[in-house]
Amino acid sequence: MPATREDARLAQECERRIINAWPALSTLVVGDWVLRFANGYSGRANSATPLAYGAELDDAMLDMLEELYRADGLPPAIRLTPLVAEATRAAVLARGYKVRDRSFGMIAPLTGIPVSEEAAFQIEARPEAEWVAGVAALQSGIKSHAGNLAAILERIRLPAAFASWLVEGEPVGFGMAVAERGMAEIGLICLDPAHRGKGLGRRIVTGLMGWAGATGSHSAYLQVEQGNTVALNLYRSLGFRQLYAYETRLREG
Numbered sequence: 411m412p413a414t415r416e417d418a419r420l421a422q423e424c425e426r427r428i429i430n431a432w433p434a435l436s437t438l439v440v441g442d443w444v445l446r447f448a449n450g451y452s453g454r455a456n457s458a459t460p461l462a463y464g465a466e467l468d469d470a471m472l473d474m475l476e477e478l479y480r481a482d483g484l485p486p487a488i489r490l491t492p493l494v495a496e497a498t499r500a501a502v503l504a505r506g507y508k509v510r511d512r513s514f515g516m517i518a519p520l521t522g523i524p525v526s527e528e529a530a531f532q533i534e535a536r537p538e539a540e541w542v543a544g545v546a547a548l549q550s551g552i553k554s555h556a557g558n559l560a561a562i563l564e565r566i567r568l569p570a571a572f573a574s575w576l577v578e579g580e581p582v583g584f585g586m587a588v589a590e591r592g593m594a595e596i597g598l599i600c601l602d603p604a605h606r607g608k609g610l611g612r613r614i615v616t617g618l619m620g621w622a623g624a625t626g627s628h629s630a631y632l633q634v635e636q637g638n639t640v641a642l643n644l645y646r647s648l649g650f651r652q653l654y655a656y657e658t659r660l661r662e663g
Contacts, residue, residue: 411492412654418463421492421654423593424515424631426461428454431588431595433565438478440471442493447482451558453511453658454633457487466495472505476661491515491656507659512636516650517629518619520594525624526617530576533621537563537572537586544574545584548600571621575601575610583610587618587630594622596632599641612644619648 412418429437434446434455442465448455458467458475467475467488476486487510488502534541542563546556553559563572568590575583582602587594596618601611619630632650634641 417653418492420517420629421515422461422463424517424595424653425459425491425493427590427593427631428595428633429459429461430568430590431566432597433562433567435561435565440474441466443467443471443475445475445478447479447484448562449555449558450484450552451555451562452553453487454489455562456484457489457658459489460491460493463493464495465493465498467498467501469501472501486661487658489656489658492654502659505661507661510658510660512655512657513633514636514642514652515631515633515654515656516645517631517653518645518648518650520619520623520627520630523616523619523623525620526613528613528617531613531617532574532576533571533617534574535570535572541572541574541581541584544581545598545600548584548602569625571618573614573618573621575614577605583614585614585618587622589622589625589627592627593629593631594618594625594627596622596630612648615644615648 412421429444432454434448436447438445442462443458443460445458446455450456479486490499542556542560546554546559566588568588570588573585574581582605585599587596596615599611599614622630
């Protein structure tokens with residue numbers, strides 16, 4: 411649970427907005443949970459997420475959840491955020507769900523961040539095929555599937571920015587942001603390995619924060635793996651702080 415009542419409210423606001431900022435191909439609402447399915451592309455879009463504090467899953471709901479994901483060819487996956495009831499957290503662990511990843515939800519104010527005027531930083535309102543292909547090429551495993559990535563991005567209905575950083579006219583870095591009701595999620599930050607360590611990731615994130623502020627958003631938020639030290643150091647240096655922690659657990663077999 412976040413340390414203060416205000417942080418608890420912000421954590422819930424972030425978690426609810428994430429559903430729209432990174433839409434799945436299909437969703438089911440079951441009680442205080444949303445079950446999301448997207449051909450296995452990304453953990454968030456292929457797992458069950460709680461939407462309210464004290465969200466519970468009884469045995470029957472867990473059985474249904476597991477049957478639905480397995481019918482889709484996916485391992486049952488549950489995001490254990492601070493919104494999950496303790497009894498449900500214990501029931502998930504008792505069923506043998508194993509940790510796939512642990513992440514932090516982070517947030518930063520947008521006050522005083524100007525809109526980027528750097529010519530190398532370019533933003534489009536919709537993702538072009540070249541942008542999708544460029545991002546997919548910098549991913550690994552199932553995340554390198556450009557078609558599945560495009561299917562998710564095409565379902566975004568909110569104001570969005572799809573950013574590229576150009577070097578000699580060629581895109582070498584990418585990122586995106588989606589704004590909703592005063593808050594903007596930043597994600598998909600990736601760089602060509604040959605151009606890492608040059609501060610381009612910082613300039614992409616800062617550029618997206620400037621875009622978000624120009625939409626009227628007061629805060630930017632993001633999610634990052636707890637072990638990604640490079641990204642954590644970057645985000646902290648840009649004013650992001652840890653708002654909450656969560657883990658995603660799978661039941662395999």
